[in-house]
Each structure stands twice: as C-alpha cells, then as structure tokens.
Amino acid sequence: MILKKPSENNLYDSLLSSPSENDTSQQLERSVTESYVNHSEKYLLGNSKNSSRQYYEMYSARLGIMRSAVEEKIKLRWGDVKINRLHELQEEEPCFIIGTLVKRQDLKPSILKELSEENELVPQPVLEKFTSDKDEIILEDELQRIQLKGKINVHELVTGIVCGVKGYEESGGKFFVEEVCFAGVPSSIQPSSLPNEDKFVLFISGLELQNESVFLSLQLLIDYLTGHLGSPSEQSEICNIVRIVIAGNSICGTGKDVPLHEKVRLAKLFDNILAQLSNFCPVDLMPGEFDPSNHVIPQQPLHSCLFPKASKFSFMQSVTNPYEFQLEEKIFIGTSGQNVKDIALFSAINDPIQILENICQWGHLAPSAPETLHNGKKRLLLSIPKFCSTGTCVRVNLKTLEIIPMKFTIIESI
Numbered sequence: 001m002i003l004k005k006p007s008e009n010n011l012y013d014s015l016l017s018s019p020s021e022n023d024t025s026q027q028l029e030r031s032v033t034e035s036y037v038n039h040s041e042k043y044l045l046g047n048s049k050n051s052s053r054q055y056y057e058m059y060s061a062r063l064g065i066m067r068s069a070v071e072e073k074i075k076l077r078w079g080d081v082k083i084n085r086l087h088e089l090q091e092e093e094p095c096f097i098i099g100t101l102v103k104r105q106d107l108k109p110s111i112l113k114e115l116s117e118e119n120e121l122v123p124q125p126v127l128e129k130f131t132s133d134k135d136e137i138i139l140e141d142e143l144q145r146i147q148l149k150g151k152i153n154v155h156e157l158v159t160g161i162v163c164g165v166k167g168y169e170e171s172g173g174k175f176f177v178e179e180v181c182f183a184g185v186p187s188s189i190q191p192s193s194l195p196n197e198d199k200f201v202l203f204i205s206g207l208e209l210q211n212e213s214v215f216l217s218l219q220l221l222i223d224y225l226t227g228h229l230g231s232p233s234e235q236s237e238i239c240n241i242v243r244i245v246i247a248g249n250s251i252c253g254t255g256k257d258v259p260l261h262e263k264v265r266l267a268k269l270f271d272n273i274l275a276q277l278s279n280f281c282p283v284d285l286m287p288g289e290f291d292p293s294n295h296v297i298p299q300q301p302l303h304s305c306l307f308p309k310a311s312k313f314s315f316m317q318s319v320t321n322p323y324e325f326q327l328e329e330k331i332f333i334g335t336s337g338q339n340v341k342d343i344a345l346f347s348a349i350n351d352p353i354q355i356l357e358n359i360c361q362w363g364h365l366a367p368s369a370p371e372t373l374h375n376g377k378k379r380l381l382l383s384i385p386k387f388c389s390t391g392t393c394v395r396v397n398l399k400t401l402e403i404i405p406m407k408f409t410i411i412e413s414i
Helices: 010-016 055-078 109-121 212-225 232-238 260-278 338-345 354-360
Strands: 095-104 136-142 145-150 162-169 173-183 199-204 241-247 283-286 314-316 321-326 330-334 362-366 392-397 403-407
Touching: 010 241, 055 109, 055 162, 055 173, 095 145, 095 338, 212 232, 212 260, 241 330, 260 283, 260 314, 260 362, 283 321, 321 354, 338 354
Parallel strands: 145 173, 199 241, 241 283, 283 314
Antiparallel strands: 095 136, 095 162, 136 145, 162 173, 199 392, 321 330, 392 403
16 A cells, blocks of 8 residues: 555654554444345355256357347347248348357367377467457357358457347358347346445455465555554545455466465465454455366355354355345446456457456356346446556445555565
C-alpha cells in the first residue's frame, strides 16, 4: 500500500505512535450484512462424479436449453421468421439456423497427435495460442453439421457457443453466413433498493505464496484490513468491507513440481493468513487451476482439513469454482480465470475484459464447460490482476458498483 501524504504533520506521529487508550484500531466497528445467499449448490458434485460423460451429451443438452433463447433473439431482430433445422436446408434458399459452433484447429492439442510426435522424437515448439489461418468453424445441431463461411470472424469464436445464423446453403455444401445472433444475457428484475451506506466486496486473486516476494505486500494488506495500518479515515472505509473473495491459485501459480514439504509449509502459512482475515470478515475461498482440488470445471471446494486454524471461524467458507452468490440484491458470478485463459488460447482475443464481454454476449460462462450465464441488465465486468505480481486487489462498491483498486507495494530505499 502506498500511503497518502497526510495534510497535517502531526498525523505522522499518530500513525507511528503506540496505541492510546482511545485508540480503536483493534476494535473497529465493522459493517455487517445479512443479505448473503450462496447460489453455487448447482456446482457441487457430491457423489455423482461421472468421468464417462462425453462432450456430445453436454453440448446436446446445452443446445436444447438455449435454443429457445436464441430463437427469441432472432425474432426480436428479424421478426417472425421460420427457423430451419440443418436437414431441412435447400440450396441457395435464404434461411435461419441454430446450432452449436465447433472450431476445427490444426494446432489444437491432441493426445493422439502428441503420441505420434513422440514416436518420431521431433521437438515441438511451445505455442502461446492455438489459432492459425487454417482454422474452420462448423455449426451442428442434434442431427447434422455444416461448415460456415462468409461474414463470420472465425478467430473471435470458440467451440461450444450456441448461436443463430442467417444465410443460405451454397451448392458446394457450405453455409454462407450473412449475420450471426447470440443468446445474450437474459434480463431480470432490477434491485428494489440500494444499500443506505457504502459497502464493499474485496476481491483478491493469484496470491501464489510459492513466490516469496509476495509476503511483504501480503502482510501490508492484512495489516491494512485488520486496522493495524492506515489513517483513521482509511480505517473507517475498510470497516465497510463486508466480504472477501479469494479467487484461486493461492498457494502455487504454476504446474511445476513443488516438493511436498514445501507445499505443507505454504499451506500452513496460508492457513494463518486465512485465520487472520476470517477473524473479522466473511472470507470465501475459491480453488484455482493449481490449487489442491479437482482440475476439471466445476472445481470442488478445498477441504477444511487443509486449513485447521481458519476452519474454526464461522466466517471462513470454502466454495466452488465457478462461484455464484447474491449480496445486497447484487448477483456475483465468477471463476478463477480458467475460462478466460482458455478462450484466449483458442481465439485471437487477448484483452480479458473483451473476453468477459463476449461471454455475456454468448450467454456462456465457459463455452467448453456445461454452464450458461444468467444475470441482470446492468453488468459489471471485472478482471482481477495477480496479487503476487502487482500487489493489487479490488474493492467493489455494492451501492454504486464503483471499482476501487488497492495497491500494496514495498519501496526499497536507494
């Protein structure tokens, strides 16, 4: 944290002096809210884990659910038009079709391809993206599939999107696209009331304790949140934080092997951090890509045995990834970033905010995972930076939806 320069010189003395009898930094009167509702039960797998399910079943079920939403968008845009199934297409006849996009990419990782390349012992280049000019886009419904061409940007789309397409089938068997229509986000009832005072949710992501350079910035953050740091006016603002969400990759930030004894040490350290935070404020802990949870989305809550100290506090809660909750009539839904990362890998889009905007337009939280997106008319798109590399966390005002970055850095003396 970079402290603001006080307007009066004697403020320096008040910040650095020993606590007085009237000092309330240890007994801050914090805002409370009773409006919290966890909507993530649908992500809990319980004993129903089934690794035999195929993507076809997932995409087929999604198409069945989202077809009506896309049909509604088509009729709002083009009127009461007939929507054909793929087996009903006639050559050169203008029509509307609905289906799931499948992106054919030569550079997409394949276990069979990797095995064949291993046998030839040819070193393969490490790719940052799996897109190329040879990529093709296909639309499939319950019975058939057809390749799309024309006015459609292949490089800004990914597999799994349900959409409507206006165009016609050419004589060569391909479908010429004139326009594309997505499901979008369904509208919902707006909040009936706003909080009487400013209340905040604090989001932190990518602590990555494996990187020891984060320790000092993290300790500054903890001291600030617990009232041991900051001016009286800053402390009064911190009292209005009603929830803290830690969004994944808290212990490790890479898939590289970490010695077991080091993982145990970092887990104990993280337990101490969570205990300090959950002592004064509700904390929701999401698993991330490299945390000790299942790898496939939806990731299940981290087990309480990993955090014996923090688990004793009622404010401590381990949640799923994705995580959806409601607070002060605002609905929050988010992930630890795997969906954004995957979309960036398989498309030409680099900006995470643009990816989030496309997710809303597509109506899918993660096109390659079995989840659709439901939210209100007014949306706030938030991409949280890695704390380990930026020292930044983010406050969201529940009353105004204002975003307030908080940066904690150590300036070394020259």
